[in-house]
Amino acid sequence: MGLLSGRTAIVTGGSRGLGRAICLHLAREGANVAFNYSRADAEAAEVLTALRALGVQAWAFKVSVLDKKGLQDLARTVETEAGAIDILVNNAGIGQVVPLALMEEEDWDRMMNVHVKGAFLTTQAVMRAMIHQKRGRILNISSLAGVKMMQAPVHYSAAKAAIRGFTEALAKEIGRYGVTVNCLAPGVLNEGVSGNLPPAKKDDYLRHCALGRVGTFEEVAEVAAFLVSDRNSYMNGATVVLDGAV
């Protein structure tokens, strides 16, 4: 009996990186998993196969987190197929290293749109079902760069900080319906957007990290699975920082 047996989760950006790890971990804990992706067809197919091999129902949707209608269709399909949507993980994100001096307006908009508007549109599409069933877990993936002062791209840090504000306000707004909203802020990981840190910056991070190492997708996914489980019943509006103590 897994931690999430009988539950149905939607994970955005699930074909690669941390999203993929979260999808697989939720499935290992017994959850049926739906995920969306925007371009990586081959990777999405691989994840779908892997999820089904774990004995759960799985669905993949090629739809952008900025496609309101597509997200609504996604939510309705999953709700119809699975009977409920219990979990949403707003994970979809992008990285871009550029100083503010050279940042184009389009860079800023793309960063904010994918992280913040994407979370808004996906949550709006999904929370209808959660309010209706008076139950739900929403987990938003932020970053240490959105919580602490770090040397990170300004638009990335701003978007990740916005995710935290989004979490806290939404937790207040829909907590009364039995839907909890929390935020997970990982530090530097060995893969993904922080996987290609210049050695000097990585060394600087490790000097300040009490555990003296970077984290892994698996470690983040493990905590994510707990945060969206029924065993995490009283946490709401919280940001959990997973950084080895920086």
Added chain:
Amino acid sequence: MLTGTFAYLIRLRGERKQTPMECTSCGPTAVRKDKPHTFFMHEMSTCPGCQVAVEARAVLRDNAVFHLIHCTTCGPSELRVATDAKAYVDAFLARGEVPDGLVGDHLLKHTTSTCPGCLSLIPVDVVIRAGKVFFVKRCPGCGPSEALVSEDARYYVGAYAFARAGTEPLQFTGEVKHGCPTDCGTCDDHEQHTCLPIIEITDHCNLECPICIVNNQYANHISNQAFAGIIDAMIRNEGQCESVALSGGEPTSHPRLLELVDIANRDEIGRVVIITNGLRLGRDRAFAEALKQKGVYVSLQFDGFTADTHEKIRGRDLCDEKAAALKMLKELQIPTQLIFVAARGVNEHQIGQVVELFLAEDHILSLNFQPAAFTGLGGGTFPHDPMDRLTIPGVIKAIAAQTDGRLRESDFSPLPCSHPQCVSLTYLLRLPDGSHLPFGRFVDFTKHGTLLRSSATLGASPEIHDAMNDVIHDVFARQDEIPRSTEILAALRRSLDVMFPQRALSPREAIRIGEQQAKSIFLHHYMDRHDFDLERLRKCCHHYPQVDGRVMPACGFNMFHRGAAKGPSTPLAAWGKPPWEAVEPGVKKLPVVG
């Protein structure tokens, strides 16, 4: 202190709690103190001091049930009579479930009413018979009598589930000495503050209505000074008033009416309303324009569309005069309420027609049905059968039957802030296409009772804001189940935007904006010697402020203090406190027989 801090923290964190029923949006709710309990009903009890049987207030407090007793010998006391308020309420509601096929009377409860003959207060049985509710009375002097109280027992019993705690005025104007209603004026045994002060500015009238519920003496126009004194007193008592109504007599017969309006036009008062038969409005354009210029609202008596209905209710054919008044109100876009006094066999067939009129005109903000009360100079002798009369559920049925499904019985809910048997209402949300949809189609009023207020419009209060957000989420989550949900959400979004902008609204601005969002239909059943219920009077919130400072709950004043409960020949009770006179010290004890 701890309680207050804790309550604040609870609110800060968005937890749910039962909202005390502050029935106006006219002031910060923190100013007027909430009642510490929810008044539920009257119930027989025993004075713990002298062991005499007394009728007590049954109130819900801290999840327990208490009897609040006023013993004329021993004074006030209280008894805890049940430890589980919910179980107590559920048991009462279950008592209203009559087994199928039961023949005869099913006793629901007891209360205090009046003998229709001698007007003495007497204990009565409240019984369910053939799906209706009756008072069964036994007066020691006059003998037995019965009266129809509600045409629908299910509605009557279910209404008790809407009971909510009231609020207190900032100061009371009477002391508890002899009990209710002798002490009328109001005292702290009264369960609701004044939500609508009705100031009778004259006892002159240009009609002699066969249904008139007051007792015009054709002797008095209130002076500016006395009127200002009443307004000052109401502000002292209430802090702010959403509305103040000027009545009579016919208020437009007062020679200085416009000066009185100026006196009442204060920041603390949201609306000045004139309750009128409309005769002067229809023929005196300059007067109507002056009212418009001063921002006055008009409550227009409008009881039918044909000569015969006017003749029966108002004494003569008023079709042309009413049409002229309606035309003037429409031309000047004066915000209007229609008041339709509905009497069995007289005008009940025109109920649907007045609803259509109300829905068709933007300046008509609300419609108030008043099932006829047979009290007062005319009403006391108006031909009627106390066993076959219109009551609130009967009018609701007529509305549903005569509006081709535009309105349904389920659209209406008892109003929690008054006694739930006194008023029923529905709000109708204005949709983007200009049509109106009853809130009952998308709001579960058992969950969102805060939206039910004794106000013609939605108020921009924090409580309403919270309730609207709840409703929005509810409709959002049930979009597939609720017809026109997209339009409803768009309308609610519009309402939120304009009612709660990013700037402070004055009370008047908030009222003006709120009244553009929804219309309302009220049904308010005033009481008479047949269906008078002391329990209902306890929570009356429509009050007549007097020149001597007393604030008299409406039906108690009509029944006991005007001296016309059975028509013009009714002698004033020895303990009665008539209008236009100062109260004498040493008021006599109200005789309670039985």
